[in-house]
Amino acid sequence: METKTRGASRLRSACLGAALLHALQAMTQPMLAAQAPQAAQAEGHERIHITAGRSTVLTTDFEVTRIAVTNPAIADATVVQPREILIDGRAPGTISLIVWGSGRRTQYDLVIEPAVTNLQQKLQGLFPGEDIEVGITDEAVVLSGRVSSNQVMLRAGEIAQASSSKLKVINMLQLPGGSESQQVMLQVRFAEVNRRALKELGVSFFTGLTGAGDWTARGTTQQFPAPDFDIQNGGLAFSDFLNLFVFNNKENVGAVLKALQQKGLLQSLAEPNLIAYNGQEASFLAGGEFPVPVVSGVTNSVSILFKEFGIKLNFRPTVAGDTIRLKVRPEVSALDFANGITLEGFRIPALITRRAETDVELRDGQSFVIAGLLNNLSQEDTAAIPILSSLPIIGSLFKTKADRAERTELMVLITPRLVRPLNPDEVPALPTQLRRFLPAIDGVGQELSGDGGPVDAPR
Numbered sequence: 001m002e003t004k005t006r007g008a009s010r011l012r013s014a015c016l017g018a019a020l021l022h023a024l025q026a027m028t029q030p031m032l033a034a035q036a037p038q039a040a041q042a043e044g045h046e047r048i049h050i051t052a053g054r055s056t057v058l059t060t061d062f063e064v065t066r067i068a069v070t071n072p073a074i075a076d077a078t079v080v081q082p083r084e085i086l087i088d089g090r091a092p093g094t095i096s097l098i099v100w101g102s103g104r105r106t107q108y109d110l111v112i113e114p115a116v117t118n119l120q121q122k123l124q125g126l127f128p129g130e131d132i133e134v135g136i137t138d139e140a141v142v143l144s145g146r147v148s149s150n151q152v153m154l155r156a157g158e159i160a161q162a163s164s165s166k167l168k169v170i171n172m173l174q175l176p177g178g179s180e181s182q183q184v185m186l187q188v189r190f191a192e193v194n195r196r197a198l199k200e201l202g203v204s205f206f207t208g209l210t211g212a213g214d215w216t217a218r219g220t221t222q223q224f225p226a227p228d229f230d231i232q233n234g235g236l237a238f239s240d241f242l243n244l245f246v247f248n249n250k251e252n253v254g255a256v257l258k259a260l261q262q263k264g265l266l267q268s269l270a271e272p273n274l275i276a277y278n279g280q281e282a283s284f285l286a287g288g289e290f291p292v293p294v295v296s297g298v299t300n301s302v303s304i305l306f307k308e309f310g311i312k313l314n315f316r317p318t319v320a321g322d323t324i325r326l327k328v329r330p331e332v333s334a335l336d337f338a339n340g341i342t343l344e345g346f347r348i349p350a351l352i353t354r355r356a357e358t359d360v361e362l363r364d365g366q367s368f369v370i371a372g373l374l375n376n377l378s379q380e381d382t383a384a385i386p387i388l389s390s391l392p393i394i395g396s397l398f399k400t401k402a403d404r405a406e407r408t409e410l411m412v413l414i415t416p417r418l419v420r421p422l423n424p425d426e427v428p429a430l431p432t433q434l435r436r437f438l439p440a441i442d443g444v445g446q447e448l449s450g451d452g453g454p455v456d457a458p459r
Contacts, residue, residue, distance in 0.1 A: 045096070047109045050075065050089035058085040062102040070095045075110045089113075119163045126159070127152055132173065134160070140168045147173050150320040154361075157318070171279070175321040182278040183420065184317035184324055189271050189413040192332065195406070196264035200224070202383075202400025208252035209235055221383035223400040224258045258400070270311045275419065281316040290335065292348060309333045309351055317416065324362050330370060330412045331355040354410050362416055370412040377406040 050056055063082040069075060074093040078086045085099065089112040097108040119141070120134040130152055131145040141164045147153050157171040204226035206218040220226035225240040240256075247254030276282035287310010294305050311332050318325040333353040340349040356370050381402045388398040 045107045045109045047111055048087065048097075049111045049113060050087060052089045052092055052112050052114055055086060055088045058087055058097075058108070059083060060085070060099060060101070060106070062104055064099055064101040066100040068098045069110070075112050119160060122163070123156055123159065127156065130156075132156055136164075136167070140170050142170045142172060144172045145174070147175065150175065150323045153320045154318065154323075154325060171318070182319055183418070184276055184278070184319060184326075185417045185419045186274045186276070186282070186313075186315055186317075186326075187271075187415040187417065188274070188284070188313055188330075189269065190311050190330070190332065191267060191269055191411045191413070192408065193267050193411070194264065194408045196262070197403075197405045198260070198262040199403040200258050200260045200401070202258040202402075203255055203397055204257075205253070205255050205397075206236070207254075210252060212252045219385065219388075219398065221385060221398070221400045223381065223383040223402065224256075226256065227254075272313065274313070274315065276315065276317055278317060278319040281314060283315075284311075284313040286311040287333070290349065293343060293346070307351070309335060313412075315414075319418070322363055322418075324364065324416045324418070325359065326362065326414070326416060327357075327359050328370075328414060329355070329357040330410075332410050356412070360414075364418045365415065367413060367415040370414070371409070375406075375408040377404070379404040 048056070048058065057080075058077075060083050064079050064085060067077050067079060067085060069077050071093070072090075074089075074091050074095050075097075076088045076090065077097055078088075080086045085097075087097070087110065089110075092112050092114045094109060094111050097110050099106045099108070114135070117134055117136060119136075120132070123130075123132045123134065127147070130147045132147065133144045135142040135144065141160050143156055143160055147156065153171065153173045153175060156173060157169055160169045160171075202221065202224045204218070204220040204224065206220075206227050207216050209216070209229055211217075216229075218226065218229070227236040227238045230237040238256075243260055244257035245254070246257070270286050272284040272286065274282045274284055285308060287308060289306040289308050292305045292307055294303050295301075296303065312330070314329040316327045318327075331353060332355075333351045335349040336352045337347060337349045340347055342348070352375075354375065358370065360368050362368060379402075383400045385398040389395045391398075
């Protein structure tokens with residue numbers, strides 16, 4: 001009897017546990033079903049795309065009580081109505097927006113895309129059909145894509161530089177079948193031609209110290225040196241006989257004559273070769289530096305600043321296919337002590353400078369010449385004795401004249417070439433002969449072969 005009662009009690013407990021488990025499952029299933037969409041939504045948040053510099057309004061299906069954004073510098077959000085959020089895109093990037101309200105929480109991904117700049121709109125309007133993309137960073141404007149011609153590539157770069165004068169422009173536009181070389185070698189020749197002409201004419205008459213007859217005289221315009229009477233020694237003192245001297249011992253009368261004509265021609269050359277990368281600047285200097293003292297007004301201390309002089313060249317190439325655009329700046333300067341200044345006993349020279357700056361467009365191997373940098377000097381000095389110089393025929397004997405003309409011209413010949421480094425199999429072999437490179441001179445000596453014996457010199 002007791003055994004049956006215990007068995008019935010166990011049966012009722014098992015049935016009660018099963019019923020309780022079933023009830024708990026029934027109660028939790030709706031809650032799990034309600035949370036499943038939120039979990040799925042949390043894994044794949046809704047993305048909202050905004051262009052930088054623009055705004056949009058996000059409408060929710062519940063009243064918003066609180067919001068948060070991860071980086072307000074990229075995008076900011078403000079609740080303007082219980083169910084409306086104003087989102088402002090500020091800079092390119094991706095951040096999160098979290099919204100709370102009515103016991104719910106929703107998360108969004110805000111994708112702020114770069115704005116279509118005015119520059120890109122301008123380029124699309126000027127060059128329709130061209131694939132030009134504009135990217136702007138904090139320090140540069142990047143042009144990318146493919147264009148159809150050199151002209152479009154260069155013009156697009158110029159427009160970008162003019163539109164963004166404070167930013168560096170990186171032109172990465174590609175041309176169909178363009179050259180792969182991005183290095184430019186500049187072959188430069190500097191030529192300075194100096195033409196000089198000088199003419200001097202003058203005459204000075206004089207007598208000896210004892211005179212001619214009853215007369216002692218001297219006539220000169222003081223433009224050229226004339227003899228002086230040396231009373232102490234009883235003769236004449238000559239500082240310069242000029243280039244013609246005549247004296248009659250019988251009549252004690254003489255003359256010194258200056259008749260001189262000079263011509264000069266000087267040509268100095270410099271031939272530097274420079275290599276620069278596309279868009280980068282290269283420079284050349286053949287000359288030197290001279291010190292210039294600089295006084296500080298605050299502490300009265302003196303510092304030294306070195307100034308360059310000589311032959312200088314700066315250039316920056318832009319490669320567009322087989323076309324090379326050059327910005328060149330040649331300069332030739334020399335020290336000018338005549339126009340310098342003296343500071344604390346030190347002579348600081350001035351600079352005589354000739355400079356040019358220009359943009360040219362050439363193809364590989366073409367040349368251009370910069371000329372016309374002239375320095376003309378013309379000087380005429382005349383001295384005359386009044387009245388006597390106005391006499392007909394003999395008046396010219398009482399005049400002196402010096403004419404000087406000097407003309408200096410600087411010419412610069414520039415040839416750009418596209419270059420590329422040599423592959424290992426293209427490097428020419430170095431000479432391996434033991435003999436000397438230069439042939440022996442006839443009658444001077446013989447060259448030695450590898451074993452030390454004489455060999456015939458190459459002819």
